[in-house]
Amino acid sequence: MxxxxxxxxxxxxxxxxxxxxxxxxxxxxxxxxxxxxxxxxxxxxxxxxxxxxxxxxxxxxxxxxxxxxxxxxxxxxxxxxxxxxxxxxxxxxxxxxxxxxxxxxxxxxxxxxxxxxxxxxxxxxxxxxxxxxxxxxxxxxxxxxxxxxxxxxxxxxxxxxxxxxxxxxxxxxVSHSNQQTSSQTSNVPYMLAVGVQYPHKNLTFLMDVFESLKQSPESHWNLVIAGPKGPFSKQTQQYANNINKKIEGSKNGRIFCRFNLPDENIADLYKNAQIFLFPSLYEGFGLPPLEAMQASTPVIASNVSCMPEILGGAACLVNPTSQQEWMNAIHTITTNPTYKYTLTSRGHEQLKRYxxxxxxxxxxxxxxxxxx
CATH class of the missing domain: 3.40.50.2000 (Glycogen Phosphorylase B;)
Incomplete structure (x- = not known):
């Protein structure tokens, strides 16, 4: 044929x-x-x-x-x-x-x-x-x-x-990357989100969650948003700038937008992130959370569309419209090393399905x- x-x-x-x-x-x-x-x-x-x-x-x-x-x-x-x-x-x-x-x-x-x-x-x-x-x-x-x-x-x-x-x-x-990643970690812990910045990716919600962490133990962490540049990249950057201005002068972390990075840099970001965040409202499959699991990074993702099917029990699945649930999930992973290790281990098992x-x-x- x-x-x-x-x-x-x-x-x-x-x-x-x-x-x-x-x-x-x-x-x-x-x-x-x-x-x-x-x-x-x-x-x-x-x-x-x-x-x-x-x-x-x-x-x-x-x-x-x-x-x-x-x-x-x-x-x-x-x-x-x-x-x-x-x-x-x-x-x-x-x-x-x-x-x-x-x-x-x-x-x-x-x-x-x-x-x-x-x-x-x-x-x-x-x-x-x-x-x-x-x-x-x-x-x-x-x-x-x-x-x-x-x-x-x-x-x-x-x-x-x-x-x-x-x-x-x-x-x-999920591609089994042969790329060499840096062993160097950031001086400031960070959470990571990866993907094109369309509205259904729910990134403004995620940045609002980040801003609400200012009274929590994770308030000094940074948030890194990476992915291909798209029609909403400028708006995403502006929203991040506005939040950064609000917390300027404080000890709180900042939001950094990193668009169009080469694959090896994305691999570094996955590996060195404390948590991977995926608040999308709709996905057909959703590769980024699996790529995070491959880097042994715990994942918090939305509990809608395909996410329960694709991620199963290997991610912490929460309501993509509830800031409080996301704040609680972030806090649980950062304060409970046993749960963090459990998610990482389950992630490695989940990857075997794909x-x-x-x-x-x-x-x-x-x-x-x-x-x-």
């Missing part, structure tokens, strides 16, 4: 989906010795391989663009495959050959972000209508749908009215059954 994969988002610089595409391809090439592959990649993007079964097609087309619906469609017709895999919902509307699509989550349905767009309101509404039309085409015209958690599967079934048998859950993996090889194997099985 000749399989095509839309690989334009390849690499962690493109966030969680980019990491998914990168790891999926890497592990497919490890386990699949039979099928041939065509990867549609951005200009100058290389995918390490040593096989004549692999072909790269340069695709200088930005995702979510009009060109994606026209020029990309022409490229797909020019380089036909037996089965196409789109790793995100953005499938060209007029593509009518067999394909599989991965729907990671329905965040844009449940948490539409008007403020994330620079378009005038009429154009924003037009673009949002186009998104819903493309999403509906993707899930209804596909041979099969992959998603990354049972929570997302149930959400797709209920929200988009898709039959359960058409959807397969393929949990993501591997990119398993994700790739389930995906390959979906490829093989899609055309039967």
């Amino acid at each position: 000749h399989i095509g994969i839309d690989s334009r988002m390849y690499g962690p610089k493109n966030g969680g989906i980019g990491r998914y595409v990168e790891q999926l391809i890497t592990n497919l090439l490890e386990i699949d010795r039979t099928n041939t592959y065509t990867f549609f990649v951005q200009p100058n993007q290389t995918i390490p391989h040593h096989s004549k079964r692999i072909r790269l097609i340069e695709t200088p087309i930005r995702w979510y663009s009009l060109a994606e619906q026209t020029i990309f469609l022409s490229l797909l017709k020019k380089h036909p495959v037996d089965l196409m895999h789109f790793p995100h919902w953005n499938v060209p509307l007029l593509f009518n050959k067999p394909f599989i699509v991965t729907i990671h989550d329905l965040i844009l349905i449940h948490h539409p972000n008007r403020k994330a767009s620079t378009l005038p309101l009429p154009l924003y509404k037009l673009k949002y209508a186009a998104f819903k039309k493309i999403l509906n085409h993707a899930v209804n015209a596909s041979q099969h749908i992959l998603t990354v958690s049972n929570f997302s599967k149930q959400d797709i079934i209920k929200t988009l009215n898709i039959p359960s048998k058409k959807i397969t859950t393929t949990h993501l993996g 591997s990119w090889i398993s994700c790739a194997s389930s995906t390959l099985a979906a490829y093989n059954s899609a055309l039967k």
